[in-house]
Amino acid sequence: MRIRSTKPEFWRSERIASVSWDARLVLKGLESYVDDNGVGKDDMALIIGDLFQRDLIREPSRTFARVSEAISELQNAGLVHRYASDHTDLLFVSFWESVQRVDKPQAGRFPRPDGTFNYKDSIIREPVANPREPSRTFAPGTGEQGNRGTDTT
Template sequence: MRIRSIKPEFWRSDDISSLPWDDRLIFVGLWSYVDDNGVGVDKLSSIAADLFAGDIERDPSETFARVSRGLQNLFSSGRIDRYTVGNKKYLAVVNWDRHQRIDKPNKPRFPLPDCDLPVIRETLARVTEKVAPGTEEQRNRGTEEQGLSTLSVSDARSADVTAAFDAAYSHWPKKTERKQALEKFKVAAKKISLDDLAAHVVQFGDAYAATTTTQFTPALGAWLGRERWTDELPTMPQADRKPTRTDQNLDFVMQLAREEMQTQRGIEA
């Protein structure tokens, strides 16, 4: 974690004020989490542990859920980039130089986002905007091009779904039966919005990675087929949970009670 500064105008920014309060706090917290180049490891458990350690102790499930949603919202709104290099996930704060001015930045610890990714997204966006001409003089040609445009939109939709799946799949800790998982993802994308579906996969994938061994993590295809995005997020097993101060106090009180009972039995004997 690093010391960062917050400009006063940050809080009055229309872009920032449009974000939910949780997302604003997570966004500012990420500034301390990332390195001097605005890049950090995209790992839910590490981010939550650095920014909300006390909250994890009180309610790990709720904390992981809120942080996961916040990261997805920040990504969807263009505040952070999320990408994979060498099978490792990273995130980068967009417009980092506008938010922080580092006088003597350290050398980059992590790779920067792939510059080709934005080009791919722009290409997909342009495909969906094609409209065939339909003037009287070009009716036949217009009809033909309209059909081609419809195919292009369909292809673009398929590409969007596949791209969303690839991004979400990188967060799922159990990498098995990818082809089946993609088909289930396409089916599920017809039941709920694509953005919501991808967010659920990311959220649950990060939660499984933080709380469950790969052996007991369900395959993504099976998870999607059972529509388990409606389940509660997985949490740490009770046996593995770090005892809270309340737990320790309760154990102490119970120990005193046992000693008192033993003393009473000794007196009665």
């Protein structure tokens, strides 16, 4: 885990405001979880173990579901990208250069989606398209419901 700062623009961003509070918290946690290249293993056990250890002990199923849903929501919003490299599932935080300034960057442990290990060499400046997998829904919605007393049948 790394110490990271949060720029004030994060809280004012329309893109960030478009996701749930859970997703925002997970995104801030992922910023500490990933390496200086903005990349980390896409392994729920590692992510939850690093970011939400006490929640995992207290409520393992609920914690797993909430973090999984949040990461899927972040992926759908273009804030993270999930992909595989050399048979390793990886996660990249989009807009890495605009959310973090790394003063003394170390070489990345894993490649970015474009194959680079140093964010200064990367061509990625926008969220990466073509996610590894579609998001999963854990609980079905109720569908559209009519208003009481408006049934015309």
